[in-house]
Amino acid sequence: MSRGNHESLTMNQMYGFQGEVKAKYTSQMAELFTEVYNYLPLCHCLNARVLVMHGGLFSSDDVTLDDLRKIDRNRQPPDEGLMCELLWSDPMPGKGRAPSKRGVGIQFGPDVTREFLEKNGLQYVIRSHEVKADGYELGHDGDCVTVFSAPNYW
Template sequence: MLEWFKSGKSLPKRYVWEIVLGAYEHFSKEESLVDVDVEDGVTIDVIGDVHGQFYDLLHLYSLTGEPSDKHYLLMNGDLVDRGSWSIEVILTAFAYKWLYPKFMYINRGNHEAKDMNSTYGFEGEAKHKHGDQTYKLFAHVFTTLPLATLVSATKPPNVKNSKDILSPEGRKRFFIVHGGLFSKDEVTLEDIRKIDRVGKQPGTSGLMCELLWTDPQEMPGRGPSKRGVGIAFGPDVTKRWCTLNGVSGIIRSHEVRQDGYQIEHDGLCTTVFSAPNYVDQAGNKGAFIRIDSTGHQEYSQFEAKPHPPIKPMAYVQGGLGNMMM
């Protein structure tokens, strides 16, 4: 399939539906907060936004390796829109989910949503390549994607730091979510787990919206979002939430970082972004984060790869639109 995609061919619609429905079978059984334990000898790579940049995704997968019983992948939302190979990206990720449901995980991003897909290209691309009904299938399956993943190390940390916030069992665990934290302090992991997400769009308020849309800020407290949706949350908000929930750190995506990643909020909030040279003009590196069974994190950066001469947002009427992520 990957070779087929690289040569510019489209899959027959029947195979597209089989892959999407195969992945759907697993997403629909997962809770809104998925628990992933990283056992001894296992690693998991956290991948940020890839935004339809298929040729960069191929390079990224060559660095991470495919999902396996010793190496899991977690894609943290915004697989589609902007880049003009969103179908190829999402079908590759969904095929891995169908094949390896316990080794491949995908969180929903704010772009796995109808209003964004109609504006930023995925709807047009899906209809162009596979027809209206196929787009509607994707739109529903996007609502079954989990909203966050709790990655738990199964061994105590190699180096114990007095500042570390650990789980009740004395282990590191990381809350992986596309956007970030909330407009109120007392939200628990259990509250997130119980969100009724299937069939629903993120909207402009509430827990689902905030999980997918919020951003960190340098100032303490909370502030207005630069996006007009969600909020911005400060380092004190992050520390209180991590302490309340026994979480060692938040890993989120949703924003370009020139180095591909940035560690913020006194080490408690890390942004990872995996679309290098975003929309062919940002000049940024991509990155991914590898976590092992002790909770140790390793950061890897990569550069953009050449792609065929199709511009970003090729399937959007009226050109590039605005650049809000």
């Protein structure tokens, strides 16, 4: 289990989770959820070959796994930087980087994915930030896998 963009106080307030918890339980319970979310890992590296995160890759080419290990996750996500991009970024079919359609994070192309994988000695990344009709999508020549566990949620 890892933290996603919705495991934040802002998103829980905006989409009603905080209000629902307060109505059914207590304000203290809502605060406890926020505290637990702050401790969830931002990503996982499996067998030194696969990086799993909610969102995606980064606005900089020099990000290493060590940089990700150093992120202070026990806080609310900022609007920019590595933590933000892990939670909010999305792949795009074209090369390079582009502003995110979400207003936070970035869009990154197959060349960005390949360079990140090579720099960090990884085989591919797995992410989950977008609904996919079949529940998953192989992108960036198989280097970026999107898995969405509830494709019919809408």
